[in-house]
Amino acid sequence: MALQESEHQIGLTNFVERHGFQLPAVYSDFAEEYTAATTAVGIHDATYMGRLKATGEDGLDLLNRMSTNKVDHLDAGEGAVTVLTTDRGRIVDVLGVVNQGDHVILLTSPGRQQAVTDWLDKYTIMEDLVIEDVSSDTAMLALVGPNTVKLLGLDSTELSQDSLTVQTVQVGGTEALAVEQPLGTLSRYWLIVAQAAAAGLWQHLTGDGAVPLGANAMDAVRITFGVPEYGPELGEPYNPLEAGLIGSVDFAKGCYIGQEVIARLDSYKKVQKYLVSLSFDADADISSGDELLLDGQPVGMVTSVAPEPSGGALRGLGYVKAANTSPGVRLDVAGSEKSSVEIVALAQPYGPPKD
Numbered sequence: 001m002a003l004q005e006s007e008h009q010i011g012l013t014n015f016v017e018r019h020g021f022q023l024p025a026v027y028s029d030f031a032e033e034y035t036a037a038t039t040a041v042g043i044h045d046a047t048y049m050g051r052l053k054a055t056g057e058d059g060l061d062l063l064n065r066m067s068t069n070k071v072d073h074l075d076a077g078e079g080a081v082t083v084l085t086t087d088r089g090r091i092v093d094v095l096g097v098v099n100q101g102d103h104v105i106l107l108t109s110p111g112r113q114q115a116v117t118d119w120l121d122k123y124t125i126m127e128d129l130v131i132e133d134v135s136s137d138t139a140m141l142a143l144v145g146p147n148t149v150k151l152l153g154l155d156s157t158e159l160s161q162d163s164l165t166v167q168t169v170q171v172g173g174t175e176a177l178a179v180e181q182p183l184g185t186l187s188r189y190w191l192i193v194a195q196a197a198a199a200g201l202w203q204h205l206t207g208d209g210a211v212p213l214g215a216n217a218m219d220a221v222r223i224t225f226g227v228p229e230y231g232p233e234l235g236e237p238y239n240p241l242e243a244g245l246i247g248s249v250d251f252a253k254g255c256y257i258g259q260e261v262i263a264r265l266d267s268y269k270k271v272q273k274y275l276v277s278l279s280f281d282a283d284a285d286i287s288s289g290d291e292l293l294l295d296g297q298p299v300g301m302v303t304s305v306a307p308e309p310s311g312g313a314l315r316g317l318g319y320v321k322a323a324n325t326s327p328g329v330r331l332d333v334a335g336s337e338k339s340s341v342e343i344v345a346l347a348q349p350y351g352p353p354k355d
Helices: 004-009 030-039 059-066 113-122 148-152 195-207 215-224 259-267
Strands: 015-018 021-024 042-045 050-055 078-085 091-099 104-108 130-133 138-144 163-171 174-180 188-194 273-281 291-294 297-305 313-321 330-333 336-346
Touching: 015 215, 030 042, 030 215, 042 195, 042 215, 050 059, 050 113, 059 091, 059 104, 059 113, 091 113, 091 163, 104 113, 104 174, 113 130, 138 148, 138 195, 138 215, 148 188, 163 195, 174 195, 188 195, 215 297, 215 313, 273 297, 297 330, 313 336
Parallel strands: none
Antiparallel strands: 015 021, 042 138, 050 104, 050 130, 078 091, 078 163, 091 104, 138 188, 163 174, 174 188, 273 313, 273 336, 291 297, 291 330, 297 313, 330 336
């Protein structure tokens, strides 16, 4: 981990395993970290995310023909979120695609670099495209919160939730690639730097007021803002419409792998379940994997639970049968007479359907 040495230096001992990395669960205080990320600015070491470099004239064209969103129109400095799907319309991975002019950056889910590379290689025949995994050569920090733009000294932008922008920035004498990608409706910048520069960049940003975010706070922010993660909510068991990724599906762009299945599900309203944001009482005994009931009948499952209360209530994500996903619907938890959940909203991290 890029910052593990400096973390040990400040005496952190409470580490948790995430995506094959050891991360601090809490740096100082969970509530303070969560508040910083949602009202000011927090910083998180996200080096565990995958970073691929795609070089060749046919990169964007191939991605456009293989994934759900339109990306072949992206100019240098522009990006979009798109989904690679199987021929059955199931999720291979959700990608951040950023055009840097002479190459394309692909941001993958943690540990999915090789799977994405293999999937693209499978369909690369005569195309000019070379994919390199640069994850181990770089570090990636996440700046999260409404004050991120101010901290970086950048101009404020109005992005749709499935859009990305990229620019080179100088922060405390360190050059970093700043990729703007909202976390649901919350501002977020990825800062990609050389491994050797990460600790210095971290120290500079925390000195300027960014609050370090442990794994618990980042989990809570992700879940509260309705953003699914590969494993609990994303992967081949699910299709993009179930997972709330409809904002990164362009139904007018033409064919891609899995397009017929996804278009049919949408046209004939055949989606069987949806990812929803959930709210529970702070003292509820609820865990990922718990079955959700309506009138004693199973209608869904909890997939993620925020590790600690925020604002007096626990938040979570889960899949629920389509007929039962209206906000305000209350569901019981199997095996717990005292615990119930309320559906807050459909989880749509990349926005609603495109016009």
